[in-house]
Each structure stands twice: as C-alpha cells, then as structure tokens.
Amino acid sequence: MSAALPSTVRGLLAGARERGVLLFGLTPPRRSASPEQVEEIARVTLARLTPLDVDALVLYDIDDESDRNPDERPFPYLPTMDPAVFHAEHLTGWHRPTVIYRCVGKYRDSELRDWLEATDPDRVATVFVGASSGSKLVHTVLSRAHALRRDTRPELALGGVAIPERHTRGGDEHLRLLAKQERGCGFFVTQVVYDVDATKSLVSDYHYTCRERGIEPQPIVFTLSVCGSLKTLSFLKWLGVAVPRWLENALRHAEDPLTESYEQCLANARELAAFCRRLGVPFGFNVESVSIRKVEIDASVALVGRLRPLLPG
Numbered sequence: 522m523s524a525a526l527p528s529t530v531r532g533l534l535a536g537a538r539e540r541g542v543l544l545f546g547l548t549p550p551r552r553s554a555s556p557e558q559v560e561e562i563a564r565v566t567l568a569r570l571t572p573l574d575v576d577a578l579v580l581y582d583i584d585d586e587s588d589r590n591p592d593e594r595p596f597p598y599l600p601t602m603d604p605a606v607f608h609a610e611h612l613t614g615w616h617r618p619t620v621i622y623r624c625v626g627k628y629r630d631s632e633l634r635d636w637l638e639a640t641d642p643d644r645v646a647t648v649f650v651g652a653s654s655g656s657k658l659v660h661t662v663l664s665r666a667h668a669l670r671r672d673t674r675p676e677l678a679l680g681g682v683a684i685p686e687r688h689t690r691g692g693d694e695h696l697r698l699l700a701k702q703e704r705g706c707g708f709f710v711t712q713v714v715y716d717v718d719a720t721k722s723l724v725s726d727y728h729y730t731c732r733e734r735g736i737e738p739q740p741i742v743f744t745l746s747v748c749g750s751l752k753t754l755s756f757l758k759w760l761g762v763a764v765p766r767w768l769e770n771a772l773r774h775a776e777d778p779l780t781e782s783y784e785q786c787l788a789n790a791r792e793l794a795a796f797c798r799r800l801g802v803p804f805g806f807n808v809e810s811v812s813i814r815k816v817e818i819d820a821s822v823a824l825v826g827r828l829r830p831l832l833p834g
Contacts, residue, residue, distance in 0.1 A: 526576055529643045530678045533577050533618045537708060537740040540834020542805030546579035549607040552600040563611035574829050577618040579807055580604035584624040596756050605636060619645050625666035626652045626659030633666060637674040646678035648710055667704040681706040685719040686763045695727040702739055710742045710807055716763040717789050721796050728800045740803040743793050745786040746810060748772060749779035749817040756811055783820050787827055794831040
C-alpha cells in the first residue's frame with residue numbers, strides 16, 4: 522500500500538504530476554435497479570475498492586452512442602444512474618477523491634450549473650465529454666460546458682478525454698488537448714488503449730507542441746481494460762477502440778483470451794510508462810472493465826496491483 526494516498530483532489534493532481542496516478546473506473550448501477558439492488562452494488566463496490574492501492578475512483582456517465590456507430594451494439598444500452606447521485610448518496614464510505622464524468626450534451630445549462638455549484642472540489646474532479654458525433658442533438662456543447670465551469674466553479678478540477686484513434690484518423694488530437702487545456706483542463710484520460718503506437722504518436726505530438734509553445738504538458742492517464750471474450754472484443758471495437766490485427770488474431774485464437782489480454786495490457790502499460798518517462802510527460806493509469814462478467818472485473822482488479830510499480834513514485 523502506498524504511504525500517502527491522496528485524500529483531496531489537490532493532492533491527487535499534485536501526485537499525478539510528481540509520482541503518477543492510479544485510478545479505477547466503474548459504471549453506476551442501471552437506472553432500473555431497485556433501491557435494494559443499488560445498495561448491494563454500492564456495498565460490493567466499496568468492498569472491492571477498499572483494499573486497492575488506487576488514488577481515486579472514476580465514475581462514468583453513460584450515454585447512448587448509436588448515432589456514432591449504427592452497427593448493433595454487442596451489449597445493449599441500458600440507462601444508468603447519474604454518477605454524481607451514486608457517489609453522493611451511496612458511496613459515502615469512499616474517502617479518496619472521485620472523478621465524475623459528465624456527458625455534457627445530456628444536460629441543460631441550468632442542470633450543469635446546479636451540479637457545479639453543489640459539488641465539493643476537495644472530493645470531486647470532473648471530466649467533461651462532448652457529443653459522440655457531430656450529428657447528435659445536444660443540450661450543451663463542450664465549449665459551453667467549459668465556460669460554465671470557468672464562470673461557476675473554476676476551482677473544480679477539470680479533465681478532458683483523449684482519443685488516440687482520432688489522432689490516427691486526423692493527426693490533430695493533440696491540438697484538441699491543447700484547446701481543452703486552454704479552457705481549463707488539468708489532466709486527460711484516454712479511451713481504452715490497445716493500439717500503443719497510435720497512443721505514443723499522440724503523446725509525442727502533444728509533448729513537442731507543448732515544448733514549442735513554452736507550456737507544461739498536463740498528466741495523461743491511460744485507460745486499460747482486459748478482454749475476456751470475443752463478445753467483449755466486439756464491444757471494444759464497437760466503442761471505437763482500435764485493436765491491432767495481430768492482437769485481434771491472438772485474442773480470437775487464444776485458449777484463454779482473458780490471460781492473453783491481461784498480459785498485453787501489462788506490456789502496453791510498461792511501454793507507455795517508459796515512453797512518457799523518456800519524454801518527461803506526466804502520466805498515470807486508469808483500469809476499467811467494459812464487461813460486467815465477474816471474471817473480467819476480477820482480472821481488472823488484479824491488473825491494478827501490477828501497475829503501481831510502473832509509476833514514477
């Protein structure tokens with residue numbers, strides 16, 4: 522166990538820059554869950570989190586992304602609880618920082634403003650997520666959400682999403698990061714990483730552009746997720762995660778795809794850690810399971826224990 526896990530968001534961000542950061546990501550319970558089911562999920566969640574050597578919890582805000590990908594979703598979209606409500610009402614036993622995602626297009630200005638005003642910046646940081654496609658009808662665009670946070674709650678730590686696959690397509694994701702940084706983002710969290718080369722290209726372009734502009738790069742947190750079945754693999758690809766062909770072949774033909782993906786996540790983490798150290802870019806890791814299968818969640822928990830030694834501190 523680390524000697525000094527952060528108890529405030531300020532400590533979390535300072536640690537991210539100085540010694541790296543380790544996060545664990547979860548999806549809130551389904552909106553249709555009964556109060557008793559929600560309480561049981563919260564109990565299991567806290568029991569799973571308490572012994573983990575993580576600096577903060579990540580709670581995702583799930584939105585329907587069928588506008589981005591018309592193909593059939595491998596796992597059905599099921600609306601989930603507001604992560605802020607799950608955190609405030611059911612995870613009171615969690616005493617480390619929490620990063621709460623906000624799919625800002627789901628919320629009107631007034632709703633975002635009310636949440637910003639009510640949120641404790643010592644306990645909570647946030648990541649604002651924009652629309653899943655340019656054609657999606659939204660209540661609030663990302664730039665407007667950034668302005669609301671600046672005007673309403675500037676002390677609330679703000680993060681942004683980084684998508685290596687978008688950098689592969691357009692070569693300008695690093696410029697998106699810099700634009701978000703100018704609007705107040707103090708850290709970035711990637712989409713699930715399986716394509717290490719694409720991720721290194723994004724980090725490299727971001728690093729050198731920061732150097733050219735004379736600004737400090739902000740911490741980049743790499744999201745890792747194990748893949749224990751072909752259905753999970755299909756879901757990762759549906760979400761837009763680039764899985765290199767050689768790795769897809771390995772997972773499809775492995776007797777134990779979960780172990781195969783676990784070892785690849787660990788190898789990816791080692792390579793990204795070494796690369797960021799060489800460039801001097803602050804970094805961390807976020808572990809999540811995109812599947813609700815217990816075996817994949819357990820493997821994600823095990824992966825957390827292997828990542829702490831890879832961080833600078």
